[in-house]
Amino acid sequence: NAGVMQNPRHLVRRRGQEARLRCSPMKGHSHVYWYRQLPEEGLKFMVYLQKENIIDESGMPKERFSAEFPKEGPSILRIQQVVRGDSAAYFCASSRLGGRNTGELFFGEGSRLTVL
Amino acid sequence: RKEVEQDPGPFNVPEGATVAFNCTYSNSASQSFFWYRQDCRKEPKLLMSVYSSGNEDGRFTAQLNRASQYISLLIRDSKLSDSATYLCVVNLYSTLTFGKGTMLLVSP
Helix, strand or coil: CCCCEEECCEEEECCCCCEEEEEECCCCCCEEEEEEECCCCCEEEEEEEECCEEEECCCCCCCCEEEECCCCCCEEEEECCCCHHHCEEEEEEEECCCHHHCCCCEECCCEEEEEC | CCCEEECCCCEEEECCCCEEEEEEECCCCCCEEEEEEECCCCCCEEEEEECCCCEEECCEEEEEECCCCEEEEEECCCCHHHCEEEEEEEEECCEEEECCCEEEEEEC
8 A cells, every 4th residue: 555655765866957856645635735844843734635725835936837737647746947056855645535625635755856 | 912822842851750731712702622732743633622721631621711811731740751732723714823832852
């Protein structure tokens, strides 16, 4: 029974390149969340998605970052023209319920992005 | 004022000790509350939900005071394996907001 699957686990990019992070939620979960954790910092909410819909993107930087959760396939967090400050661990989480009823979030092991 | 505020620690305690963590949240409309645990360079995992009536799970007790916007976690009889960062989490509308966490180090 697979949990939340994220890949790649580690990604190295040079400044200006693109990074694509993928997340497959747990079976039966239709709510996906992306969080970013900078070194020595807490988890920062980025975006909340349901299938084909962005529900809340209030934590997403205005430029270079985008997320999607298509009808088929994993959720993808895309960072264009990466800069050194994008180096962080990006965690994806999923839940069975959302909104006011969001209970436990199940997290993937994270994707660690290093920008050289 | 930060949305969810915690003392970062670290709390250094010997095995068997009782330790308490506190957390405050800024938005009185927050709807549900949790404690998560995060081991070094690992993903966060749910430790327990927090209810107004207080709840206990083995050695762990969580309390919520809505009037003071305050959440606590008590760990009794600390084990070496309790060493981790404990994250206070608040649900406002549709997203979970995490505190920066309190680090606990339990020593032999």
